[in-house]
Amino acid sequence: MTDAHPRPALVALGANLPWQGTEPAQTLRLAFDALATAPEISHARLSSLWRSAPERAEGPDFINAVALLQTALAPEGLLALLLRLERAFGRERPTTPNARPGQALSAARTLDLDLIWMQDEARATPELTLPHPRAGARAFVLLPLCELAPQTPLAAPNGGLQAAQTLLRSLPGDRVSSCRLH
DSSP: OEEEEEEEEEEEEEEOSOBTTBOHHHHHHHHHHHHHTSTTEEEEEEOOOEEEOOSSSOSSOEEEEEEEEEEEEOHHHHHHHHHHHHHHTTOOOOOOTTOOTTHHHHSOOSOEEEEEEETTOOEEOSSOEESOTTGGGOHHHHHHHHHHOTTOEEEOTTSSEEEHHHHHHHSOGGGOOOEEOO
16 A cells, blocks of 8 residues: 555554553654654654643543654555554544444543645545545644644535644634643
């Protein structure tokens, strides 16, 4: 599952539960290091870490970041790598057939890795939608993303694509609740 030439991709990282004695901020740094050193990844950079309140859920605040990387993997190959890393960091996904719609989206977690954009890719399959359909409405994704790639085209709420920085400016004030960690 590789393409001929490496191209940029953006991955959102988040966590709000400890993993093996590490706090979520440290877990994100460890997960980024594991991602950045994977053989299929090159030139990886990590944004600042940001804190945000959980949306549609209870639990501790999330720590969030975005990674910009180069990969020759096809989108499905990169997604498979991200899912393997989530499992390695203790991520458990609900598998019960009676789970509420959206339950997995808002559950507390040790690690969440979302492929949010890949150059020249637009798709909507049951496994993967690119660009990520909700990234453009989430301050906890847009704030760190704009540190690395503010012109990235993401899905706009009214349809079409808009630059991440434009989407961030258009968020209602009550949606921009993340704070940068030092």
